[in-house]
Amino acid sequence: MTARIPASAPRILFIHLSGAGQFQFLGAWLAAQGWDVTFLHGGVDTATTSEGIRTRRFRLRDTTIPDGDFRHILDHAAQNCRGATEMMFQMRHTEGYMPDIVMAHAGWGVGLGVKLVWPDCRYIAYHEWYYTDRNWDKGRAEKPVDVQTLIADRMRNLPITGEFDLADANWCPTRFQASRFPPALRRQITVNSDGVDCALHRPDAGAGIDFDWLRLPADRPVITYATRGMEPLRGFPQFLRAIQVLQQQRQDFDTVILANDSVSYGARLPRGDSWWMRMMDTLDLDHRRIHVNAMRPREEYVRTLQASTAHVYFTEPFVTSWSLSEALAMGCLVVGSNTAPVRELVEDMENGLIVEMDDAEEVAEALSWVLDNPDQAQALRQASRQGILSDHDAATVFPQKEALLRAMIAG
Numbered sequence: 263m264t265a266r267i268p269a270s271a272p273r274i275l276f277i278h279l280s281g282a283g284q285f286q287f288l289g290a291w292l293a294a295q296g297w298d299v300t301f302l303h304g305g306v307d308t309a310t311t312s313e314g315i316r317t318r319r320f321r322l323r324d325t326t327i328p329d330g331d332f333r334h335i336l337d338h339a340a341q342n343c344r345g346a347t348e349m350m351f352q353m354r355h356t357e358g359y360m361p362d363i364v365m366a367h368a369g370w371g372v373g374l375g376v377k378l379v380w381p382d383c384r385y386i387a388y389h390e391w392y393y394t395d396r397n398w399d400k401g402r403a404e405k406p407v408d409v410q411t412l413i414a415d416r417m418r419n420l421p422i423t424g425e426f427d428l429a430d431a432n433w434c435p436t437r438f439q440a441s442r443f444p445p446a447l448r449r450q451i452t453v454n455s456d457g458v459d460c461a462l463h464r465p466d467a468g469a470g471i472d473f474d475w476l477r478l479p480a481d482r483p484v485i486t487y488a489t490r491g492m493e494p495l496r497g498f499p500q501f502l503r504a505i506q507v508l509q510q511q512r513q514d515f516d517t518v519i520l521a522n523d524s525v526s527y528g529a530r531l532p533r534g535d536s537w538w539m540r541m542m543d544t545l546d547l548d549h550r551r552i553h554v555n556a557m558r559p560r561e562e563y564v565r566t567l568q569a570s571t572a573h574v575y576f577t578e579p580f581v582t583s584w585s586l587s588e589a590l591a592m593g594c595l596v597v598g599s600n601t602a603p604v605r606e607l608v609e610d611m612e613n614g615l616i617v618e619m620d621d622a623e624e625v626a627e628a629l630s631w632v633l634d635n636p637d638q639a640q641a642l643r644q645a646s647r648q649g650i651l652s653d654h655d656a657a658t659v660f661p662q663k664e665a666l667l668r669a670m671i672a673g
Contacts, residue, residue, distance in 0.1 A: 267296070267298045267314065268296070271296050271297055271298045272297050272298065272362045272363070272667070272668065272671055273297070273298040273300075273359075273360070273361045273362045273363070274289070274292060274297055274298070274299055274300070274361060274362065274363045274364070274365065274667065275300045275301075275302060275361040275363070275364045275365070276289055276299070276300070276301050276302065276364075276365050276366075277302045277303070277346060277364065277365070277366035277367065277372045277373055277376070278301070278302075278303045278366070278367045278372065279303060279304055279342060279367065279370040279372055280303055280304060281303050282301050282303070282317075283303075283367060284367075284388070284435070284456050284584070285301065285365065285367075285388075287456075287457065287459060287656060287660075288456075288457065288656075288660060288663060289301060289315060290313070290315065291656065291660045292660075292664065292667075293313065293314045293315050295664065299314070299315045299316070300315070300316040300317070300318060300359075300361070301315060301316070301317045301318070302317075302318045302319070302320060302346065302349060302350070302372075303317075303319060303320070303372075304319060304320055304321075304322040304342070304345065304346075304372075305319035305320075305322065306319055306321075307319040307320065307321075307349065318349060318353065319349075320345040320346045320348065320349035320372075321345045321348070321349075322341075322342075322345060323341040323342075323344060323345050324341070325337040325338050325341055332413055332414060332417050333417070335414065335417040335418055336417055336420060336421070338370075338371070339369075339370060339371030339374070339420075339421040340371060341371075342370050342371040342372050343371035343372065343374045343375050344375075345372075346371075346372040346373070346375060347374075347375030347378060347379060350375060350376065350379040350380070351379050353379075354379050354380065360380065360383075361380060361383050362383060362384065362671045363383065363384050363385075363386065363667050363670060363671060364376045364380065364383050364384070364385050364386070365385075365386040365387075365388055365433075366385070366386075366387060366388065367388050367390070368387040368388055368389045368390070368421075368422055368425045368432075369389070369390065369391070369418070369421055369422045370421070371421045373385070373387060373425065373428075373429075374421065374424055374425070374428065376428065377428050384430045384431075384667075384670040384671060385428060385429050385430050385431075386429060386430065386431045386432070386433055386670075387425035387426070387428070387429035387431075387432045387433070388433050388434075389422065389425070389432055389433065389434045389439070389440075389443070389451065390434070390435070390439060390581050391422075391439060391442060391580070391581050392419060392422060392442040392443045392444070392447070393414075393415035393416075393418045393419050393422075394415060394419075394442060394444075395407040395411075395412070395415075398441070398442075398443075398444055398445055398448075399441065423447065426447055426450055430670060431452060431666075431670065432447075432450050432451045432452065433451070433452055433453075433454045434451045434452070434453055434454070435453070435454065435455060435456045435582070436453065436455075436582050436603065436606055437453050437606055438579075438582065438602045438603045438606050439581060439582065439603070440453050441602075454659075454662075454663060454666075455653065455654045455659050456584065456587075456654075456659075457654060457655070457656035457658075457659035457660055457663075458584075458587045458588055458591045458650055458654050458655060458656055459656050460591045460647075460650060460651055460655045460656065460657065461657070462560075462564065463564060463588045463591040463592045464568075464591065464592060464593075464647075465568060465592055465593035465643070465647060466565075466568040466592075469565050469568035469569045470565075470569050471484060471516075471518060471553075471565075471566065471569050472565075473562060473565075475555055476518070476553045476555070478516055478553075482515070482516055483514060483515040483516070483571040483572075483633050484515065484516050484517070484518055484569055484570055484571050485505070485508075485515055485516070485517045485518070485570070485571060485572050485573075485574065485629060486517075486518050486519075486520075486566060486567060486569075486570040486572070486573045486574070486594075487501050487517070487518075487519045487520070487521065487573070487574045487575075488519070488520040488521065488557075488563060488566065488567065488573075488585055488589075489520075489521050489575075489583060489585060490521065490522060490526040490557065490583075491521060491522050491523075491524045491525050491526035491527070492521050492522070492523055492524070492525070492536065492537045492538050493525045493526065493527055493528050493537055494528060494537070494578075495527040495528040495577065495578045495580060496526075496527065496576060496577050496578075496583070497574075497576020497577060497578075497599055497619045498521070498537055498541075498576075499537055499540070499541055500576060500619045500620055500622065500625070501574050501576060501619075501625075502541045502545055502547070503541075503545065503622040503625075504574075504622040504623075504625035504626045504629065505517050505547065505552065505626075506545045506546060506547055506622070507622045507623060507625075507626035508626040508629055508630060509547065509548050509551065511626065511630065512630065512633070513551075514633065515551070515571070515633060516551045516552075516553065517551060517552045517553065518553050518566055518570075519552065519553070519554045519555070520555055520556070520557055520558055520563060520566060521554075521556070521557065522556050522557055523536050523538045523556070524536070525537070527580065538554075564592065567588070567589050567592045567594055568592055568593075570589075570594050570595075571595070571632060571633065571639075572594075572595050572597055572629050572632040572633070572639075573589045573594035573595065573596050573597070574596075574597050574598075574625075574629075575589060575596050575597070575598045575599070575604065576598070576599040576604075576619040577599055577601060577603055577604060578599075578601060579601050579602050579603060580603065581603070582603040582604075582606070582607070586598070586603075586604065586607060586608075587607060587650055587654055589646075590607060590608070590613070590614070590646040590647065590649060590650045591646075591647055591650040591651075591654075591655075592647070593643040593644065593646060593647045594643065594646065595614060595615070595632055595639050595642050595643050595646065596608055596613075596614040596615070596646060597614065597615045597617060597625065597628050597629060597632070598614055598615070598616055598617070599616075599617065599618075599619040600616050600617060600618050600619070601619075604616070607649070608646075611642070612642070612645060613642055613645035613646040613648075613649050614642055614646055615628045615631070615632070615642075
């Protein structure tokens with residue numbers, strides 16, 4: 263039986279386009295502290311309640327401007343704004359719902375109507391990215407970009423910049439991601455870590471690869487790779503090229519890949535094509551020692567990384583995956599790309615290894631070092647967890663966020 267939430271409990275509404283997203287763990291923690299928590303995202307509304315948290319869904323509307331037309335990006339945001347705002351209007355005027363705090367994932371348009379419905383609530387825009395080819399700190403473009411990409415990025419940024427005259431606060435999870443915003447907007451952003459559940463994501467020396475789809479000997483070294491999709495932006499082709507080199511050099515390890523055979527970030531491939539198939543056509547890999555599965559339930563994902571000997575995390579300069587901080591919290595020895603989002607969390611030979619992800623020989627050499635130097639690797643693993651415990655542990659981050667939320671309500 264669900265405990266009744268006191269009428270005096272502070273009310274918070276989290277809005278996302280596709281699900282609970284990065285608000286999932288904070289929302290669950292606040293609910294455990296007695297907050298009245300509601301999630302709102304796209305879908306078919308069934309007004310469900312689970313573990314004291316309500317979930318509402320707004321209608322996802324089709325765009326009227328075709329994909330490929332620059333205006334499609336703005337139409338998509340406008341349709342999302344319409345769907346979310348109509349549901350918020352219903353929640354207020356039909357159901358009498360009045361939140362104290364609303365936090366929305368910026369960029370998709372879902373939060374642009376919050377103040378239209380609840381002008382007196384406190385609104386936090388959660389920002390992940392600003393689309394630009396410019397390094398604002400150095401005042402120059404990072405690489406040549408064609409005019410069409412520049413125009414498309416400007417269209418993507420308009421719903422994002424539209425949050426700044428609405429929000430009472432603007433939060434961003436990492437310093438690197440905040441640095442992508444122009445200085446005038448960056449000054450309005452507070453960097454707040456998403457927080458990592460370090461009690462769940464913890465080292466376990468006894469963990470092993472022992473699932474219904476794969477079992478490996480307990481003493482078998484394992485190189486792991488886990489991300490949402492298989493794509494160049496997250497260094498998937500580069501990772502497999504390095505594995506090919508390493509397989510040719512030694513036989514004493516297996517590779518476990520947890521990723522969907524799809525593109526989550528970057529240019530989509532033609533129907534029937536994928537980066538996995540492309541790499542299978544171009545590389546000579548020993549498939550007896552490579553084990554691939556789609557994204558698994560969190561318990562399996564955690565056990566896989568706990569059993570990892572070396573965990574590879576690559577990315578172009580973009581939004582930092584939650585999996586990086588989770589891997590560090592689990593004491594993984596992360597072999598990461600020499601890019602700013604990774605260097606914010608991983609320092610070479612201090613709590614992990616930094617490599618040029620496009621250099622397959624260098625990556626293979628780093629992985630081989632991990633396999634050959636277990637004592638030194640163990641010291642790096644301990645440092646990786648300690649860094650997360652110091653700055654990103656949800657046990658510290660969530661109470662700090664709750665204090666900020668309560669201060670906003672009081673103010």
